[in-house]
Amino acid sequence: MNIPFIDLSAEYRALQAEIDTAVARVLAGGWYILGQEVAAFEAEFAAYCGAAHAVGVASGTDALLLALRALEIGFGDEVITVSHTAVATVTAVVLSGATPVLVDVEPDFYTLDAAQLAQAITPRTKAIIPVHLYGQPANLDAILALAQQHGLYVIEDCAQAHGALYKGGRVGSFGHLAAFSFYPTKNLGAVGDGGVVVTQDAGLAQRLRWLRQYGWQQRYISTLEGYNSRLDELQAAILRVKLRYLDAANAQRRALAHAYQQQLAGLPLTLPQERLLTEHVYHLYVIQSAARDALQAHLYANGVGTAVQYPVPIHRQPAYAHLRAHLPVTEALAGRILSLPMYPYLPADHLASVCQVVTNFFELVG
Numbered sequence: 001m002n003i004p005f006i007d008l009s010a011e012y013r014a015l016q017a018e019i020d021t022a023v024a025r026v027l028a029g030g031w032y033i034l035g036q037e038v039a040a041f042e043a044e045f046a047a048y049c050g051a052a053h054a055v056g057v058a059s060g061t062d063a064l065l066l067a068l069r070a071l072e073i074g075f076g077d078e079v080i081t082v083s084h085t086a087v088a089t090v091t092a093v094v095l096s097g098a099t100p101v102l103v104d105v106e107p108d109f110y111t112l113d114a115a116q117l118a119q120a121i122t123p124r125t126k127a128i129i130p131v132h133l134y135g136q137p138a139n140l141d142a143i144l145a146l147a148q149q150h151g152l153y154v155i156e157d158c159a160q161a162h163g164a165l166y167k168g169g170r171v172g173s174f175g176h177l178a179a180f181s182f183y184p185t186k187n188l189g190a191v192g193d194g195g196v197v198v199t200q201d202a203g204l205a206q207r208l209r210w211l212r213q214y215g216w217q218q219r220y221i222s223t224l225e226g227y228n229s230r231l232d233e234l235q236a237a238i239l240r241v242k243l244r245y246l247d248a249a250n251a252q253r254r255a256l257a258h259a260y261q262q263q264l265a266g267l268p269l270t271l272p273q274e275r276l277l278t279e280h281v282y283h284l285y286v287i288q289s290a291a292r293d294a295l296q297a298h299l300y301a302n303g304v305g306t307a308v309q310y311p312v313p314i315h316r317q318p319a320y321a322h323l324r325a326h327l328p329v330t331e332a333l334a335g336r337i338l339s340l341p342m343y344p345y346l347p348a349d350h351l352a353s354v355c356q357v358v359t360n361f362f363e364l365v366g
């Protein structure tokens with residue numbers, strides 16, 4: 001048996017005719033950076049999210065960094081976020097010059113704990129970055145209320161949650177700014193790196209457009225200290241095709257999660273829970289087990305690919321160990337979480353086999 005953790009080529013095969021047409025159009029057009037495809041994708045993606053503006057950039061990390069720069073957050077400022085996330089969330093804060101302040105996550109939903117957030121706010125705090133981890137929207141009502149009360153910006157990290165709904169609205173439409181990644185494995189993935197910042201604010205969108213291209217307000221004249229962080233035409237053309245199938249792909253992920261939920265019920269595992277009035281888009285299907293390492297080894301021995309997202313909390317990693325924090329939920333999760341195969345084209349019989357191997361593990365250990 002060979003059941004990979006993810007198979008990206010399955011999506012390409014399903015959409016091949018449309019993607020190949022889009023690629024050929026860009027190649028023949030002769031315009032490869034910041035042209036019609038990027039402009040069209042930005043308009044389509046902003047509309048999809050229910051936001052007014054979208055600005056394509058080179059990665060999700062850059063989307064977060066440029067969002068912080070657009071808000072003029074930097075040295076001496078504090079930005080509150082979580083340690084239980086992809087390292088890029090914290091990397092972007094450090095690159096901006098600001099200091100990351102890491103708080104714990106809710107044990108049921110794995111997203112920023114609003115009670116911890118309230119205690120972490122200081123006079124230096126400028127922004128909060130909630131992460132919609134694994135595809136689950138964070139507790140936005142509580143986070144936005146605290147932000148408003150203290151005059152703080154909210155930057156949503158939507159890198160794992162394209163299309164997720166919070167009380168009927170798309171994630172990315174709630175914060176002052178929101179960052180998305182198009183890394184190939186994400187719910188909306190390019191065939192290389194890419195990212196986007198969305199916002200309702202025309203002034204911030206304008207600053208982001210300057211920042212992504214050398215700080216040019218007008219060609220060859222840098223008004224801001226900018227970057228080279230552009231989404232290219234080829235990626236934008238491919239993303240336009242895939243955006244049309246995003247809702248269907250997320251529905252497929254939700255159906256697969258439901259099947260896992262049914263077939264793993266009754267085992268000594270903690271299965272994902274969905275926050276009330278939200279729609280989780282299952283970027284990852286993450287379970288918890290006290291016997292995680294043995295379970296992962298058993299799955300591997302039986303040809304099933306899994307992953308741990310993430311094995312070491314950021315404040316325990318060498319580069320960030322100076323960000324001292326007491327985060328008992330985050331630290332306990334790191335030893336218990338396991339991501340099972342999850343992608344829209346995962347065959348139902350593969351999923352059933354994964355559940356059979358997991359069941360078999362618990363029969364063996366008793």
Ligand SMILES: *Cc1c(COP(=O)(O)O)cnc(C)c1O
Nearest residue numbers: 059060061086088089159181183
């Ligand atoms: C993937 C990811 C990022 C970074 O995106 P890149 O495109 O890889 O730079 C940021 N935050 C989270 C939560 C992610 O999963």
